[in-house]
Amino acid sequence: MVTRALDVVLLGPPGAGKGTQAKRLAAAYELLHLSTGDLLREEVVRGSELGREAEGYMKRGELVPDALVGKMLLARLHSQQAAAGCAFDGYPRNLEQAGLLDGLLAELNRRVDIALYLNVPDEALLERLTGRRSCPSCGAVYHVVTHPPHVEGVCDTCGGALVQRADDREEVIRERLRVYHQQTAPLLEHYQARGALREVVGTGTQDEVFERLREAMRSTKR
Numbered sequence: 001m002v003t004r005a006l007d008v009v010l011l012g013p014p015g016a017g018k019g020t021q022a023k024r025l026a027a028a029y030e031l032l033h034l035s036t037g038d039l040l041r042e043e044v045v046r047g048s049e050l051g052r053e054a055e056g057y058m059k060r061g062e063l064v065p066d067a068l069v070g071k072m073l074l075a076r077l078h079s080q081q082a083a084a085g086c087a088f089d090g091y092p093r094n095l096e097q098a099g100l101l102d103g104l105l106a107e108l109n110r111r112v113d114i115a116l117y118l119n120v121p122d123e124a125l126l127e128r129l130t131g132r133r134s135c136p137s138c139g140a141v142y143h144v145v146t147h148p149p150h151v152e153g154v155c156d157t158c159g160g161a162l163v164q165r166a167d168d169r170e171e172v173i174r175e176r177l178r179v180y181h182q183q184t185a186p187l188l189e190h191y192q193a194r195g196a197l198r199e200v201v202g203t204g205t206q207d208e209v210f211e212r213l214r215e216a217m218r219s220t221k222r
């Protein structure tokens with residue numbers, strides 16, 4: 001039996017748990033985890049032309065121009081790994097990107113099946129982001145209090161040295177939050193209007209949030 005692709009968008013402010021939960025959803029539903037933030041950070045580390053162009057915006061907590069991100073997304077979307085569907089994490093970020101994504105998916109005879117909004121109050125986000133540590137080698141994400149590695153500063157999965165993201169400084173976090181409320185939050189209305197939005201409480205443990213997401217996913221076909 002041929003199953004239709006399943007495309008899921010994760011929405012929510014910086015630190016809401018989009019990356020944490022997108023990885024789990026991708027594993028559970030056999031989707032490609034497509035994080036534009038992770039892809040951009042890889043380009044920065046590689047020192048590619050795109051990475052060099054994107055770095056300044058990211059360090060300031062601003063959005064990277066739509067055209068740059070769109071080009072990067074297009075290649076991934078047409079890859080074999082994306083054929084069964086994607087868990088979009090950090091994309092779209094504004095109404096222009098949402099329109100572009102709709103168009104790209106329509107060309108593949110697909111659409112955003114569900115937009116999952118992780119609702120976490122701003123007060124909790126600063127603590128989550130200042131305590132985040134991630135592994136540049138394998139991408140695992142920790143938190144110094146709520147999800148610490150077994151050995152401080154060392155990745156449980158691959159033994160790599162954990163780092164703090166360059167944009168997880170308080171003044172940059174505040175700018176990212178401002179940009180989120182101004183440019184990304186209007187997407188909630190965009191997906192609500194077409195009946196695709198599901199709001200999920202993003203506080204509680206990672207397992208509790210994942211269970212709520214699974215419950216919300218029951219309204220889709222897979």
Ligand code: AP5
Binds near residue numbers: 092
């Ligand atoms: P991006 O990488 O997308 O960052 P973001 O949206 O700011 O979100 P984060 O990755 O910070 O948070 P998250 O929701 O993934 O939370 P996480 O799971 O890590 O974008 C970075 C930059 O790249 C942007 O500012 C922009 O410059 C550029 N960019 C990216 N996409 C773009 C686009 N489409 N267009 C233009 N520019 C773009 O969790 C956070 C922490 O909380 C972790 O420590 C985690 O362990 C912890 N945590 C998770 N769940 C819980 C829980 N339930 N309880 C307690 N702690 C928890």
Ligand code: MG
Binds near residue numbers: 018035090
């Ligand atoms: Mg993330």
